[in-house]
Amino acid sequence: MGYKLSKTSFDRLLQAMSKRYVPVGPMCAKNAGAFSDTDSIRYGKITSYADLELAQKSYFSPKEFVFPIRETLFRFNGSNREVPEVAARPIAIFARPCDINGFNRLDSVFLENGPEKDFYYARRRKNIKFFMIECLTGFESCFCVTMKANKTADYSVALRFGEDEILAEVKDEEFISLFEEYGEIIDYKPEFKESDNAKVELPNFEGVDxxxxxxxxxxxxxxxxxxxxxxxxxxxxxxxxxxxxxxxxxxxxxxxxxxxxxxxxxxxxxxxxxxxxxxxxxxxxxxxxxxxxxxxxxxxxxxxxxxxxxxxxxxxxxxxxxxxxxxxxxxxxxxxxxxx
Amino acid sequence: MDINRKTVTKNAFRITKTRGKTALRVRVPGGHLIADYLTLIHDIAKKYGNGTVHITTRQGFEIPGIDFEKMEEINKLIKPLLEYVEAVPEHSEAGYPAAGTRNISACIGNRVCPFANHDTTALAKRIEKTVYPHDFHFKIAVTGCPNDCIKAHMQDFGIICLTEPQYDESRCISCNACVNVCKKKVTGALKDENFRIVRNADLCIGCGECVLKCPTQAMFRSEKRYFRMVIMGRTGKKNPRLAEIFIDWADEDSVVQIIKNTYKYVDRYIDRTLPKEHIGYIVDRTGYPVFRDMVLEGVTLGPKTKVAQHISWSGYRYKQSSNMS
Structure with missing residues (x-):
């Protein structure tokens, strides 16, 4: 289903959604850059449209929400051991197709690599839903098209952030009622970036020593x-x-x-x-x-x-x-x- | 030719080797200038000077070969320069109102340099606005980090911009890039204890190298800016020496207020029998505690600020006998 939302109604939707999900997206942490008086674009919890930083690419990817930088696997106390619990509330990650495809690569490493699934990865991964940010132009260094990572179907909701309004395609039934409440039905299907800014030619390793x-x-x-x-x-x-x-x-x-x-x-x-x-x-x-x-x-x-x-x-x-x-x-x- | 030498010097024109010729000293607080002003400097040098410009050690320009009679004319022309550097409150056409307090110089700072912890030019301009015009001979410089590229250690007041490294253990990958850089380049203030970075606050000099090296932003900048003041460094014919730390981990307002207060201190203790006396020699005479107590009057120091209890400057005397009378 396609919906149209104003920025205000998007904010209300986000607020309503936050009761069940933790929405995270690219945001601008003021003065948090490594150089003084620079910002850091990174993934974090968002509470409104204004929190989203869409004009610049984030420095870090959103992978830390499924694969934390530092994760305790278990604790020992004498002969007792415990596996720390993870937050029960699922996460809605606002991500571009390249990053969603990135998670797909992580899935291969942690879930499809040998007979055992990675327990720690799996329990976080099942709690993640994607709100895909439509990305038609990319940035200077992007080459997702060459890497065949410009498209994805793995999203609950796809979003086009326009000047004044936000268009959404909702695939996940769980979110339909929310968009029914805050949006107005229209026709919208996301588009995908079709050419790269960074021209990259992949080598063909066939028959190469x-x-x-x-x-x-x-x-x-x-x-x-x-x-x-x-x-x-x-x-x-x-x-x-x-x-x-x-x-x-x-x-x-x-x-x-x-x-x-x-x-x-x-x-x-x-x-x-x-x-x-x-x-x-x-x-x-x-x-x-x-x-x-x-x-x-x-x-x-x-x-x-x-x-x-x-x-x-x-x-x-x-x-x-x-x-x-x-x-x-x-x-x-x-x-x-x-x-x- | 009849010239009031004192008036001329105060007006930022100087006596030169060539009789009848002067040189204009152009102030550039923070050492950063909109390029357009170079045209003005160029024009004055071509029309009134000998066509050359000297770049001074304090980051100003000196335009030599000017006739004394042209001073008034030139003063009118340099009005935009004075306005840009905010040297004079009322936009006067009388040229520079003082020359005693020297141009506040600064390294390039964080407008360009990745190491800089602050906009040094902006701070230099703020200080300039606070202390200039003044006749007392002060040398002040601002440097963006403890690398001290502006040589703050050679000034009466050297201001070194700092950051206090913060640590988010949950983002740390124990790569020890911070520990290694601190050990190799700085003071070895960081240690990895059981995969956790521990910072020795007594050793940390606030340079921010650890923040720059961290690949995960586990080390990051403090929200607050901090400043170290090193004082009474000097060159000169008597006792050249490096400045010593007076105050550490201060905020910007305190730094500015301390410099302002120092003018009162100098006014009280300067030896008026001399044509001029550099502040370092005044502090030598009154002793550091008198200086310290007076310049800290009315300054509210932050909870992290530390003040030197005693200072004994290093350096040497050219002739031991000149110290004996």
Missing amino acids: LEAVFNHPLWKEYTQRCIACGRCNTSCVTCSCFSMQDTAYDAAKTLSERRRVWAGCHIDGFTDMAGGHSFRKNNGDRMRFKTMHKIYDFAARFGRNMCVGCGRCDDVCPEYISFSACINKLSEIIKEMKNV
């Missing part, structure tokens, strides 16, 4: 450039690596907890092993690992690329390393390899 790609001097450039700050990993909607922490609260170590925290292939220590061995000391090797994982390895296992082309890694890199430029360089190299 991957060992040669592995050893290509291209990666050395990134050893020179990348500073291993980890922002590309933490801002990425599909980066799903984590590390474990076991910690005790008391000297006797009877009170303790195990948690998992985000980790990232660019961050120092990611490949550290017992005995001090580390696989990818050079940052160029890390760039290679990430690139191949995002546009080759994952697809080999799950049938679609991991990267959704949101372009956040480009936006946040302090060294101006562009992931899409790296993909294009790789494409050129592979073309050359095939011509030889």
